[in-house]
Amino acid sequence: MVLPSTADFLLWYAKSASHTKFRQLYKPKEEGSSYDAVYTRGTADNPFTLSDITAQKPTTVFDFVFEGKTFNPLPRGWRTTKDSMDRVGRADRIERVSGSIRYRQFLNDYPIIPRNNFWADTGTGSFTESKVYVVQTAQKVIERCILMATDPGDLVLDPTCGSGTTATVAEQWGRRWITIDTSRVALALARARIMGARYPFYLLADSRDGQIKEAEVTRTAPSSQPVQGNIRHGFVYERVPHITLKSIATNAEIDVIWEQWEARLAPLRGQLSEVSGQKKTLEEWEIPRERPKDWPLTTEALISDFWQARIARQQEIDKSIAAKAEFEHLYDKPYPDNKKVRVAGPFTVESLSPHRVLGVDEDDELIDLTAKDTIGEYEAKQSFPQMILENLKTAGVQQAHKEDRITFTALTPWPGDLVCADGRYLEGDTEKRAGIFIGPEFGTVQRADLVSAAREAGDAGFDVLIACAFNYEAHATEFTKLGRIPVLKARMNADLHMAEDLKNTGKGNLFVIFGEPDIDLITEKDGRLRVKVNGVDVFKPQTGEIVSSGADGIACWFIDTDYNEESFFVRHAYFLGANDPYSSLKTTLKAEINQEAWETLHSDTSRPFDKPKQGRIAVKVINHLGDEVMKVFRI
Ligand SMILES: C[S@@+](CC[C@H](N)C(=O)[O-])C[C@H]1O[C@@H](n2cnc3c(N)ncnc32)[C@H](O)[C@@H]1O
Known part of the structure; x- marks a missing residue:
């Protein structure tokens, strides 16, 4: 607080210092x-x-x-x-x-x-790199850590992904990576960043091209080992000699070279001494660079011959010194193969799986989070649903378009089993009543919860049910209406987990409805399938209707053409809209991209694919805020 700080500190933890991998940079x-x-x-x-x-x-x-x-x-x-x-x-x-x-x-x-622990060159990076995230870490710092502590093929974990700097750097340097974040916005940014980048292709030591490069660098014959392209063998790195007095002192080849040249140099010295009229043979260090004025003209050619041979000998000795000396690998300087363009390898983005999380106490007893007697001192100040309701009151519920925002004129507690509040809003001039259902603090809302809550809302005469939750299970997506009651599913922002630190300003997208995607399945003549996304359903608070918004609110959409009900594997990816995250990749790749192939990625209709072996496909649709909904189809 008193003295300004000029440096940040990096803490390096290791299980055991002696087993810590370290590559000197x-x-x-x-x-x-x-x-x-x-x-x-x-x-x-x-x-x-x-x-x-x-x-x-x-x-x-x-x-x-x-x-x-x-x-x-x-x-x-x-x-x-x-x-x-x-x-x-x-x-x-x-x-x-x-x-x-x-x-x-x-x-x-x-x-x-050798680099030490003072890194004066990493700071400027933050100014020259373009930032996509407020708290984005300077790439150079992460890069140095990864290069210093891992080899190609190693696994790097960053549990606070942010804009995905760690994953991007790991991807660039051929490390495997896993990254985690509580915020979907962060993950959406990271996904776009990793996918949109173009990475260098480094020559693999375990490849034919790599063997040839290695031979060229070390001036030896290329290895004839069979190659597998295993990245764990590393890259072919630049290296620099480490010539010491000792490496010269022990290099016997120098004597051999010297003797060979002496057979030419000694007679030249003899001739020179004779022609220039010396009393004894000149020593090597006594031979002048140029003919002294008092030496006969004929010595000129001899002097030139001598120096040519003398310089050639030196070059040969220097080469031998360099070849015999030790060298250091530059792990941050692998040789790139400039003829190859690389994009990110395949990766998946997984979100909370559709399992209910049960809260248990130290005796393994289920805790009912809403029961009064479980509210301890810590929670007494404010229960989770109470805090959510307060934020909901101020922030309202956002949808893709500003004009569709639902603003509450009043929000009061309601003594239901699942419906916990009564929210009033205006549809034109008419006041409407929304039943509010709040999902668990940790865990996923099931379709069955929504059905029960909607039934309760209908019985109690509400006009609409608004559910607020951090996550919905996949099958909840399709549930949009029960009788006359529309069911609106608002996604709560992860910031609400840190409610105490959150200023209740009504700003920020705390509650966002991302409606059900309107999707058609097309069966081709040959029995294969195609998927078409028409848009996303939007609730119109002005009229109470649900309308399809068109595809412009969609940033990208993915298909798992053979969904196993556990994890979503992106087998097809498509990018729509003006802010399509693939455009930077498209720009960088320019001439090298196949226009037709690109068009199939920039589409609301998928390429045809075979019927799923496991009987299901899943379609994931993501908007520009990083919100996503998934819809599962049984085929
Ligand atoms: C300082 S940022 C990381 C910045 C990142 N290194 C980059 O270059 O963009 C921290 C991130 O951690 C995430 N985060 C906070 N608490 C978390 C938690 N408990 N688990 C996972 N991620 C969390 C935040 O959402 C935020 O994106």
């Missing part, structure tokens, strides 16, 4: 950073710095002759043995600086630094 040693002040020598594209070639303890001590001079490390020792020091010298990694020698360490020997 790296960042490049950036230009313009403090490294510029260190790597000041060499060329701009291959800078180096001079570092110590001595060790603190004088364990390896010997006279080392370099470029004709003798060096001794005392009171310290050398970092490596005599032979190795010679090798490091042959690799051109030693430099003489006044009275001592130093080791040449190139920036590219290890152009990265």
Whole structure:
């Protein structure tokens, strides 16, 4: 509260620290950073710095002759043995600086630094990414967590889905995912976000293309292992060398290369020394880059030959150093196959299943939530139905169109078994009476509950029954009328679970009626089926009629062409209306999308499908607010 905060904290829980999966991520040693002040020598594209070639303890001590001079490390020792020091010298990694020698360490020997717990680069992400959710988490943060703690094929769980950042990132990086939210709006946003995105295709290690890429990167022959395309084998990642003094000191190939070139370089030095009239043969470090003025013209070609061979030798040694050195995988940099476009893999969205939830106390006795003596101190202040009624009074009941909103002029308790309040509203100038039924705080309203409540409302002379519930079982959808009594099913917003924190402002879609979808089943000549959605039924409080609204209130609709009565599996998906969530995908895919195929997705009539093996199909219709209704058909 006193000092402004510059950072957020991320808590990392693990069952056991020693078993925690951890993939070290790296960042490049950036230009313009403090490294510029260190790597000041060499060329701009291959800078180096001079570092110590001595060790603190004088364990390896010997006279080392370099470029004709003798060096001794005392009171310290050398970092490596005599032979190795010679090798490091042959690799051109030693430099003489006044009275001592130093080791040449190139920036590219290890152009990265391990990431630590200070992430200064993730903050900006929130500004550059477009937000679809008020509390949307920055993608980079989630990405880093997933890349650091999981491998491709691992399962990521986010129980507070929101706009689905975790699921989107997991989908992008080939992780499996499960995400949960209490809010249908959040889930609808997440669903659209995941489906609408285009993801890169990364080369799988367990694929032929991957084997070829791996061979190219490691300069080896491609593996001939049979491939299965198993994502659990990971991707082919970029890697960077980690060249150390030790990796050079132990690379015996350097000597072989050096000897080979010496067969060419030694005679050239001999010739040069002779033609330029030296008393003794010039050493390698004594050969000038350009012909000194007092050397004969004929030495020019010899000098050029010498340097060509000398540079070629260096290149070969450097290649060997890079190939023999250890390297680090960059787990955040898999190679993409740019010829392939990827969209989300299949996933399902499941809502509360049609099972009644029974409240039991510590003795496993059923609790009757409405019985007076079960209301404890905590609940005494306000019971659940009471709180719902208060909100209902202020908020009214919304429908797809504003003008169809039901506003109560009065809402008073009613002593029924199921009908708990009497709501008055105006139909034109006439006052009408609505019986109010409130579903359980946790659980689903059954069709049978609605039938009983409607009967009670009819007997008590109400004009309409308005049910308010968090969830309705699938078969409740079809129940829209009992005799003269229309049954309106309002879906309560999950925010009502947190009633204490909810300001009773009458704003927000707390009670929304999403009517029964008007659906036709079409049987083709060959016996296959097609589904057509005509719209959604809307109750007109102005007239008391129920009319079909047309398909424009529908955002998308799905068919499970073989519904098992447990979970809804999206086997067909269609997108309607102006805000169709598929349009962003359509735009990103542009040239690559088959226009005809697209048209079949943007339709109120399904493609034909076979009769269900299990005897039922289910149709789920979702509006732009994320409300959904499901209708089951027995075929
Ligand atoms: C801060 S948001 C998550 C934001 C998300 N990381 C994103 O990037 O969009 C928290 C979410 O948790 C949901 N939520 C709150 N209580 C929950 C509960 N008990 N179970 C599941 N989800 C819950 C809220 O509906 C909200 O969408």
